[in-house]
Amino acid sequence: MKTSTFFTLLFVVGLMVVSILYSGFSCRDDKSDRSIRQRRPVADPRIPIFKSFNFQMDQSTIPNIEHYYEKMKTGSSSCDCPGLKHGPLTGMTRERQRKEHSEWTAENERNREPIAVCHAMSPISYLGSGISVEPLESVRLVGLRFHHDAIMLLQERYRGSELSIAFKTRAHLGTLYVDVPKDELPNVKVEGNATYELEIITRRHADALNSILEHVIFNSTQYVVKGRETIDVVFLDFKVSVNILVQRSVIPVLHDTGPRSSDISHKVTVATKTFGRYSAVNRLVRSIEKRYPNVTIVIADDSKNPEQIQGRHVKQYMMPFAEGLNAGKNLALSQIRTKYFLWVDDDFVFTDSTKLELMLAKLESPGAELDLVAGMLQDKGGGIRPCGKENCWRTMYHRQGKDGHCVHKGKLWQYKTVEEFPNCQVLDLVTDFWMAKTQAVRKTGGFDIELERIGHREFFVDAIGQLRIAQCDDVSILHAPVTNKEYEKYRRMEVQPSEKQRYVDHLLFKNGLQCFESWFPKLISKPLLNDQKRT
Known part of the structure; x- marks a missing residue:
């Protein structure tokens, strides 16, 4: 019994070894072209192993690439928004949105990572991805190689026959050639050198x-600034696809913090926007200078009756009256010269708990990989909270349906904490007290100037997928609200009755939304009107 078991195990191990020797990966990705010219040798029945292993693959069993995209999707193809919601657009505006969204989708698909479908039993090893080249330059197709055992079998099986391996580009972003002189490989013929289709043929020399x-x-x-080329490589009935990224290298944008890099004023600028609240913004400046006397403070101001804001390092930029919140934010962002900046509202006040060094340490940590770090808000009673009292959003649920995208409030703890800083929660949206990498925010496109009176959550909607954001409980700032009739009149959109509707329509159109859950129920209580008359 023991001898029988031993030989059974030995037989199974032998099968496994044979399988490993001849297994590999043959990858085929989207838009595959089967028109490459092939030379198929006749199978030799004298070699038993090739009766079961013919170096062939049944192409009819390979699903279409779109099949994989569909299989990757989970859940329903439709989406909806709970509670008080806005959308969808209707009439001609909806048609224009569909057209714009279709163009956006097409561009995204051109830039998406190609799917490579891998099948077993290929004699060729290769790099399916990872090869890149500058436009108008050259790169070797590294990694292409026949398995040693496959070479030995080919030499036995196809003795005296021609063997060929063919290459063909799909996007025609470049040509293929072999840079070996003919006299070095006398028994190898190359056809189509320096063209889109290349074929290498050898007779009696599989090892070549x-x-x-x-x-x-x-x-x-x-x-091209960025493009993708796919090269199909065919040997017998096997096809592998080598993906090449053709991309212009990005020039780095570096910040010199100077010889005194330990001084936070060389790394961080404070930025804010004010409108008719000079008592508040002057109070903010005094509180900053008390704790960080050398930090530059950039202030965008679109007040009706401008006043000079006092401060040693204040840069006050005047704007046309009521130009808007986000226009002011963009102006302030454009004037920041440091690697990082701190955004605050003009009615905030620095306290002993407003420690910018702690926020900066998290942004500078290579392991945390954060782009934006927020602190907490203090109230006059000493309480600490993560955001304002009005319908606080911290995470966002986003889904793309067949008819557009849907956005609504997400679950609070659906993301984890930052591993290096357990007191920091990864989030989508944070309060208006945050420090960020200047270039990272600029790459998002900044702040939407169409939003003149409101512009908080909207920035974070646009930043989804672009910024890694966290909020930490070890830094806080006092929120001491200051208001007046002029400020409230514009803040609550009471100047133009159509402003609320324009705001909703703009968000729906710009973000390709089918609907979004209202984040200001009191401010925007009217449901979206049919816009057939407003085309």
Whole structure:
């Protein structure tokens, strides 16, 4: 019994070894072209192993690439928003939105990572992705190589027959060529050198294939800022696809913090926007200068009756009257010269708990990989809260349906804390007391100037997928509200009755939304009107 078991195990192990020797990956990605010219040798029945392993793959069993995209989707193809919601747009505005969204989707699909479908039993090893090249430059197709055992079998099986391996570009962003002189490989013929289709043919010298594969080069001939080329490589009935990223290198944008880099004033600028609340903004400046006397303070001001804001390092930029909140934010952002900046509302007050060094440490930590860090809000009674009292959003649920995107309030703790800083919660939205990397915020496009009276959550909607955000409980700032009739009149959209409707319509259109849950129920209580008359 023991002897029988031993031989059974030995037989199973033998099968596994054979499987490992001849298994690999053959990858085919989207938009595959099967028109590459092939030379298919006749199978030799004298070699038993090739009766079951014919170096062939049944292409009819390969699903269409779109099948995989569909299978990746989970849940319903539709979406909706709970509670008080706005949307969808109707009439001609809806048609224009569909057209714009279709163009956006097409551009996203052009830039998405190609799907590579991998099948077992390929004699060729290769790099399916990871090869990149500058436009109008060249790169070797590194990684292409026949398995040693496959070479040995080919030499036995196809003795005296021609073997060929064919290459073809799909996007025609460049050509293919072999840079080996003919006299170095006398028994190898290359057809189509320096064209979109290349074929390497050898007779009686299967071992020469690996030598020549090391010298196959892709030469970019089209100038593109970013493009993707796929090269189909065919040997017998096997096809593998090598993806090449053709991209212009990005020039770094660096910030010199100077010889006194330990001084936070060389790294951080404080920025704010004010409108008719000079008592508040002057109080903010005094509180900053008390604790950080050398930090630059950038203030955008669109007040009706301008006043000079006093401060040693204050830069006050005047704007046309009531130009808008986000226009002011963009103006302030454009004037920041430091690597980081702190955004605050003009009715905030620095306290002993407003420790900018702690926020900066988190942004500078390479392990945390944060782009924006927020603190907490103090009230006059000493309480600490993560955000304002009015319908506090911290995470956002976003889904793309067949007819557009849906956005509504998410679950509070659906994300984890930052591993290096357990007191920091990863979030989508935070209060208007945050420090960020200047270049990271600029790359999002900044702040939408169409939003003149409101502009908080909207920035974070636009930043989804672009900024990694966290809120930490070890830094706080006092919120001491100051108001007046002029401020409230504009803040609550009472100047133009149509302002509320324009605000809703703009958000729906710009973000391709089918609907969004209202985050200001008191401010925008009227449901969206049919816009057929407003085309």
